[in-house]
Amino acid sequence: MIDIKNSIFNLTKFNFRFSCCALTKINLVSEILPEELEKYQLLSNPKRKKEFEYVRFLRTLQIGKKAIRYDAIGKPNVKDKKIFISISHSKNFVAFAHDTSPIGIDIEELSPRILKVWSRYLHPEEFAIFDTTSIFDLTVAWTIKEALFKLNTKTGIDFKNDLRIKSKDGNTFLCEMKAEDGYRTVKMETCAYKNLIISYNINQ
Secondary structure, eight states: OOOGGGGOEEEEETTEEEEEEEOOSOOOGGGSOGGGHHHHHTOOOHHHHHHHHHHHHHHHHHHOSOOOEEOTTSOEEOSOTTOEEEEEEOSSEEEEEEESSOOOEEEEEOOGGGGGTGGGTOOGGGGGTSOTTOHHHHHHHHHHHHHHHHHOOOSSOOHHHHEEEEEEETTEEEEEEEETTEEEEEEEEEEEETTEEEEEEOOO
16 A cells, blocks of 8 residues: 555644655545534535545645634634635645645646646736746746735736746746735745645745
């Protein structure tokens, strides 16, 4: 049997903790709490059910048996106001993170498909930062913007114009996002694990 705990990728910085793991054939429905069961049972897609289970498995490892809830705009949270969480899924992986400040994370597997959609989310001013022929670069840009979107509480966000990547210093990116009270500066960081690109905001 696969030992899932030994296949988890963990990342810790300051109060931020991130974990991701691959989806396997192992059933983890036992990780679902009674108050989460109704939402799980409403899922008809087997992959979505698997993602639901595995996210709760990572949740339990990080913060214990705290039920994941969703607010009016679909963002996940827990009852404990001192804990902020973020969730991400890709084709074969799921990720969960928590911090003592608001966070947004995203994971994405490298795929040539990104070459067909980059013009929908990359602003012309960002062409100087990212190579539009590079699957790696375009995936980094996409995950940064997805993580910014998850961090944001404003609705109706346009990825190309409202989530902007202004500069790059190694794996750290200075960004601006349109928020409820105007534009906000956010520092994002990226890393790679296997064929995954991972992006998250830095709160320190």
